[in-house]
Amino acid sequence: MHIPDGYLGPITCAFFYLIMIPFWYKGIKELKKLDPRKLPLLGVLTAFSFLVMMFNLPVPDGTTCHMVGGTLIAVLMDNPWIATIAISIVLVIQAIFFGDGGITCIGANCFNMGVVLPFVGYYVYKALKDKIGEPVAAGIGAYIGIVTAAIVAGFEFGLQPFIEPGYCPYPFTVSVPAMALAHILVAGPAAAIVTGLVVWYVKKSYSHLYTTSSTN
Numbered sequence: 001m002h003i004p005d006g007y008l009g010p011i012t013c014a015f016f017y018l019i020m021i022p023f024w025y026k027g028i029k030e031l032k033k034l035d036p037r038k039l040p041l042l043g044v045l046t047a048f049s050f051l052v053m054m055f056n057l058p059v060p061d062g063t064t065c066h067m068v069g070g071t072l073i074a075v076l077m078d079n080p081w082i083a084t085i086a087i088s089i090v091l092v093i094q095a096i097f098f099g100d101g102g103i104t105c106i107g108a109n110c111f112n113m114g115v116v117l118p119f120v121g122y123y124v125y126k127a128l129k130d131k132i133g134e135p136v137a138a139g140i141g142a143y144i145g146i147v148t149a150a151i152v153a154g155f156e157f158g159l160q161p162f163i164e165p166g167y168c169p170y171p172f173t174v175s176v177p178a179m180a181l182a183h184i185l186v187a188g189p190a191a192a193i194v195t196g197l198v199v200w201y202v203k204k205s206y207s208h209l210y211t212t213s214s215t216n
Contacts, residue, residue, distance in 0.1 A: 001065065001066070001068070001109075001112060001113060001146075001149065001150055001153055001179070001183075001187075002053075002091075002094070002095075002100050002101030002102075002105075002109055003101060003102060003105040003108055003109055003112075003153065003156070003157075004101065004102045004105065005102030005103065005104050005105060006102070006167065007102070007105070007157060007160070007167060007168045008102075008104070008105055008108055008156060008157075008160060008164075008167060008168065009160060009163070009164025009166070009167045010104070010164070011163065011164055012108065012156065012159070012160070012163070012164060012167075013104045013105055013107060013108065014107075015107075016105075016107030016108040016110075016111050017106070017107035018107075019107070019111060020088075020107045020110050020111055020114075020115075023081075023084050023110075023111075023114075023115055024084070024085065024088065024110075026081055026084075027081040027082060027084040027085040027088075028085060029081075030079055030081040030082050030085075031081075031082050031085050034077065034079070034082060035209070037208075037209055038076075038077060038209055041076065041077075041202070041206070041209065042073070042077060042082065042086065045069065045072060045073045045076060045077075045086065046073070046086040046089060046090060048069055048072075048198075049068060049069030049070070049072075049073065049086065049087060049090050050090045050093070050094070052066065052067050052068070052069055052194070053066050053067075053068060053069070053090065053094065053100070054066075054094075054098075054100075057186050057187060057190060058186075059181075059182040059185065059186045060185070063182065065150075065182040065183055065186055065187040066187060067142075067146065067187055067190045067191040067194060068087065068113050068117055068146060068149075068191065069087070069191075069195075070083050070086075070087050070113055070114060070117040070118035070121060070145065070146075070149075071083075071117065071118055071121025071122060071125065071138065071141050071142040071145045071146075071191070071195055072138070072142065072194070072195045072198055072199065073086050073087070073118065074118040074119070074121060074122035074125075075121075075122060075125050075134075075138045075141070075195070075199055076198075076199065076202055078210075080118040080119045080121075080122040080123075083114065083118035083122070084110070084114045084115055084118060085114075086114075087110065087113050087114035087117075087118065088110045088114045091106060091109050091110055091113065091114065092106060095109070108153075108156060111152075112149045112150075112152055112153045112156075113149055116145070116148055116149040116152050117145040117146055117148070117149035118145065119145075120141075120144060120145040120148045120149070121138075121141035121142050121144060121145025121146070121195075122141060122145075123141075124137070124140060124141035124144050124145065125137045125138050125140070125141035128140060128141070134199055134200075134203060135196040135197070135199045135200035135203070136196060138195050138196055138199040139191075139192035139193065139195050139196030139199075140192065141195070142188075142191040142192050142194075142195035142196075143188040143189070143191060143192040145191075146183050146187055146188050146191045147180065147183045147184055147188050149183075150179040150180055150182065150183035150187070151176060151179060151180050153179050154172070154175040154176035154177075154178065154179035154180060155172065155175070155176060157170055157175035157179070158170065158171050158172035158173075158174075158175040158176055
């Protein structure tokens with residue numbers, strides 16, 4: 001889901017840099033209010049997100065996809081704004097030092113993977129956790145979150161022929177199904193299983209971290 005340089009035009013890239021400013025500002029404010037006991041776990045989860053994004057899973061159409069970990073961070077921190085900051089840090093490091101995602105597209109990538117994904121995943125989890133249990137709800141949230149983020153990225157690609165010709169040449173009929181199917185079939189199930197298992201383990205083994213709710 002990392003959008004490389006050259007796929008989004010300069011107007012689109014600038015728009016997403018601007019739209020991310022309030023999300024980064026709010027996320028930093030929320031990070032400062034985080035229970036200090038959760039800071040080591042946040043560091044581990046951020047590193048985990050970096051790691052899983054580097055493992056590309058093959059999909060039937062000949063390309064690859066990967067899970068992100070945004071819903072996992074949002075659920076265990078009980079705050080999707082903090083997930084925005086954690087995922088954004090990972091994406092900036094990957095773009096600058098590993099060439100994974102374009103520097104011009106950092107804003108768009110942070111919006112897709114650091115805003116859409118964790119917010120959708122977290123609120124699906126919140127809606128379901130009392131009915132089906134936290135691990136299962138977290139897994140479903142992770143699945144819906146990553147698929148939604150992929151579809152949003154597909155729409156961003158599909159817009160380019162209409163608003164900035166010369167960049168991504170594929171219309172919605174190509175870009176949206178290509179992004180959606182890869183994540184529905186491969187990345188989504190991987191995200192669901194890993195997120196559910198990690199949430200189950202952390203909530204069981206480190207229950208002292210959740211005796212009081214973090215500030216939202």
